[in-house]
Amino acid sequence: MTRRVIEPVVLNAREPAGASRPLGELGAELRTRINRIIGAHADPATGYLDYRAIGETAEFRGFVGLTGGLATGRPEELPTAEAQIAFWANLYNALTLHAIVTLDIQNGVGDVHEFFRRVQYDVGGDRLSLLDIEHGVLRRNRPSRNQPARVFGRGDRRLRWVVTRFDPRVHFALNCGARSCPPVRAYDPRQLDGQLDLATRGFVNADVEIDPAARCLTLSRIFYWYEDDFGDVPGFLLAHLDPGPARDWLAAHRGAVTLVHRAYDWDLNDASVRA
Incomplete structure (x- = not known):
């Protein structure tokens, strides 16, 4: 191109x-x-x-x-x-x-x-x-x-x-x-904490994939590029995953998981074009 x-x-x-x-x-x-x-x-x-x-x-x-x-x-x-x-x-x-x-x-x-x-x-x-x-x-x-x-x-x-x-x-x-x-x-600065929490939870819960057999987490490349910003990435994910089997599994295995970062899709987020 x-x-x-x-x-x-x-x-x-x-x-x-x-x-x-x-x-x-x-x-x-x-x-x-x-x-x-x-x-x-x-x-x-x-x-x-x-x-x-x-x-x-x-x-x-x-x-x-x-x-x-x-x-x-x-x-x-x-x-x-x-x-x-x-x-x-x-x-x-x-x-x-x-x-x-x-x-x-x-x-x-x-x-x-x-x-x-x-x-x-x-x-x-x-x-x-x-x-x-x-x-x-x-x-x-x-x-x-x-x-x-x-x-x-x-x-x-x-x-x-x-x-x-x-x-x-x-x-x-x-x-x-x-x-x-x-x-x-x-x-909105008056609602910022709640809005950031909602945005983060929405992204994390939609994005993170867990493979228990491989003890592997597949997640956005954002977590690779800015790993130091998040500190302990599994800990950050635990703080924002909804309660359920995925969160329970990560809580039990957070010290022994492999992080895999998927390729970033840079195509335009254009609603007029069907993916």
């Missing part, structure tokens, strides 16, 4: 900032728009989105118009860890959606060379890519297997946006437009 090469693009650069608004207020309105888009255009069975239909709606155009206001934001407008995590998780999902529709991505985000680095928003005068938001801001600039270098170097102005608390459950709040990603949701 030939990948499209683009220059880094700030998707909200042409949208007027308008009157300055606190990021918490702007984030709440973006959250409302995202929820409406999901409600109207997500497949209830898969969570996949109909991107072509979304791009033709007034709701999407209104959402895009709101992103111009991000350019005047300041970190102190997100005073709590809950406000920060919810805002940046929603912004990650918003930027992914915005980019897929605007760049007319057909097969998957791999259509665009270095997609996660090249699509960006201006937030408070800082250019932040999907890579920056996930690894620099939400993961607190931590290295990982798939991002071994810290994305923000010493003295980087964007360090001011790093969330004050890391929560590993945020991995199940981020949707990068791939079929293997958790479904798109919008997060």
